Amino acid sequence: MKTVRAAVSRISGMFARDRRDSELQAELESHVQMHVDDYLRSGMSPQEARRQALLKLGSVEKVTEAYREQRGLPFLETLAQDLRFAFRSMRKNAGFTCIALLTLALGIGANTALFSVVNGVLLNPLPYPDSEHLAILFSQSKNFEQGQSVSYPNYLDWERQNKSFTWMAAFRDDDWNQTGQSEAERLHGYMVSSGFFSTLGVVPVIGRTILPDEDRIGGAPVVMIGQGLWQRKFGSSPNILRKTMILNGVGYTIVGVVPASFHLYSGDNTEIYVPIGQWNDPTFLNRRVGMGMRVLARLKPGVGLEQARSDMDGIARNLAAAYPESNSGSGVSVMRLKDDMVRGIGSTLFVLLGAVGFVLLIACTNVANLLLARSTGRTREFAVRSALGASQSRLVRQLLTESALLGLIGGGIGLIIAAEGTKPLIAALPHALPRSREIGVDSRVLLFTFSVSIAAGILFGLVPAFKAWRTNLQESLKEGGRGSSGTRHRAQNAFVILEMAVALVLLVGSGLMIRSLVRLLGVNPGFDAHNVLTFNVTMPPAFMSDAQHIRTALRQVRDAVRNTAGVQAASLIAGSLPMNGDSELPFWLQGQPKPANDSEMNWALFYLAEPGYRQAMGTPLLRGRFITDADTEKSTPVVVIDEFLANKFFPNGDAIGKRLNLGILELQPEIVGIVGHVKHWGLDTDSQNKIQAQVYFPLVQVPDKFLPLLTSGVGVVLRSRNEPMSLLPSIRHSISQINSEHVIYGSQTLEEIVSDSLADRRFAMVLLGVFAGLALLLSSIGIYGVISYLVGQRIQEIGTRMALGAQRRDVMQLILGRGVLLAAIGVCVGALLAVALTRQMRSMIYGVSAADPVTFLGVSLLLMLVAVAACYVPARRAMRVDPMMALRYE
């Protein structure tokens, strides 16, 4: 009670100061008067009485000051005072303030931007309720260590038998042709099981989700649509429910709208959700085939990942016993959904976060240096203030208030830069980041920026504050006041060395990334990506009624493409496309015993191709022949293998003429040729994948029963004489000549595909490059500032030297030498630091050692050059010193 009362009274004491001050003055005055009265009574003369009374009272100022401190909250009042003073002094030194603020804004802005990325991608939970309970399940076997898509029958058994999950759901990507409403359109979406949205905890905007009764063969065809599609096609009409939508020629009843905020792995373009259980394709229902299906699950409360894993392991063992051919040696991998989504990006982001922290360190050092230089001019100001009674802690507090204010304003500007700059940066580097939609400024980012700003302010403010603490009052008050210039020089030198060292670390980091990327771009992928275009075509169901129709339709498309002017070679493709999509088949050699189960089989990437494929892709033919027009659905099945398969299975070089047993397809094609190996899994990581063998099988020889799988979209790859994208309009035209409902989608040049496969590296390289550039800029400003300051301090000395006969060259050498020495020490320290730190980048670099001497030497030279250039400007000024002018000041 007492403290509350006192607090209220003290806070109110902060206001109406003048009235309260005058009241105290009156009280003290009456005090003196009464005192004087007493003295008068005791017989003193009036003057003497007043003098004695005032002596007894002591300094009225001191009493007032003590009284004021008791009256209000001195901490807040001092703070307000310091802030007012800081603002005033910032306005007075506009140049200094601008440079300091800009430096800090860049440093803090870059940190905020990167932290908002780390926050959005790694730290924030996924945007689903209780998302930490969400898991993703894959099949796993020795050929597919990273996990492989799940076969539908296996999923059904998992769902039925598990005891660890409240919900389990299957989903796979697919595309649909929507017709019957304006122009035919290709829509991307998911086939999902009925529990899909319940597993994720997503509630439809209107309508309902898919019912279990609809999630089976023969169920009523229903569809859920995305909110985006609902707005775009149906004007967000609430009457949309129970309307029919034609997808791939079949009428689906719309039952619900999925909120726009919902997204899973793929980006924003998922607009269709249909029941997966209605798909009656025999290959999909084959336990041995995955068809790109993944499984989501929600852990029961209190069930951990380990418990779920052992539960699923048990189920996998049961299934292996029941279905040895497909399931022997096959397990289940269970991992958190979030971990799978952000797989592999964490280490890169943390390296980048470290790098951007270094940029801030340089920025802080620069500002500390500026403050230090400025504090020279303020030494006398502080000396005078402390002579007037300001305590040292009071002065330090004021200095820290000033620097914290600088930090906060700089941070505020930085926040704006980050908020405005992050989105375009992410948009410029697509495919590089998962969850990029969720990146933004939230309360955690704000808190981060605030803390960083304050911390930065205190960090760079400490040095001048420390100096103020140690300042010798007497020395400073003397004329000139050069008392502590020694310590200042030492501190400035140390700062420059630190800046140079840190800048070198960043330069080495970005240098290594650039060298890696150059190396990677120099890697031969096994094909020639220049002037190659790929896209997909879908055809209306009328063209797909039976195998014969499908073959005719495919041929029509191929011919239309092939006959378009400017096309050199073209082929329909299905199965795999390098760096874009993969499809694997088990195989064994003819004449050898069939392996007991799929896990014991050899696996190969398989490419369905046509004769034009080799020329279109530019894959070299090593032996025999490629697929030709003579290979038809009626002729002997043939296959072309890559050199890896040839070397591994036919080390005697006698592959041609032998036969392969292709599982699933149930064919024994004859090997007719060998082509070069293609780096299917990416330029950098191809060799890390277990599945290296590659087979090319003629598209026309695909057995009839598998042809319907091609109806959901067949690919085209073509080589053009000129820029391939420019051909697209005429190809579109040729294909629409066949039928107006043919849809072309997903067009990409092969060069884009190769480039996208390096997107995460490029992302890291660009960011590290930007940070290193910033570091270079800031540190060169830093060394420039220090050398300029040095020249200013030594101008009389230089003048004296020149008067005594020193040549301009000597002066130049003196100044430049100083800069070069500092930079060289910085570079050496930085090189040592870099050796220690670049080890963290090992997973990000390719084809160069983390201690690559070329990079180290190159960036050291660059840094030295920039440092010399930065020192050259003040050195020239020193050279031009007029000895007479300089001496006159002495």
Next chain:
Amino acid sequence: MGEKEVRQGTLALMVLKTLESMGTLHGYGIARRIEQISGDLLSVNYGTLYPALLKLEQEGYIASEWGVSENNRRAKYYRLTRAGKKQVERETQDWHETTAILARFLAPEESQ
């Protein structure tokens, strides 16, 4: 000079006690009274007296109002509140205990 400054922390109690015995009094009167009671051994530092008065007022132990002195001078008069009366008792009690304890510490060795 043989005068001592008032020990920290004891001034408040002296002020309260003075007001308890004298009723309403102004700042100068309080100071003079403390000095007289101490037999002029203590000297009240006005730099601490007025902040101390303010603190006691903020804590609600004393209240103040402007009045006119016997010599017809305008002065601010302080008086004890009810909370202040209780506080005097409490503080007095505390002080006695403290001095008793301290006395034992300071007492010659053999008397223990």
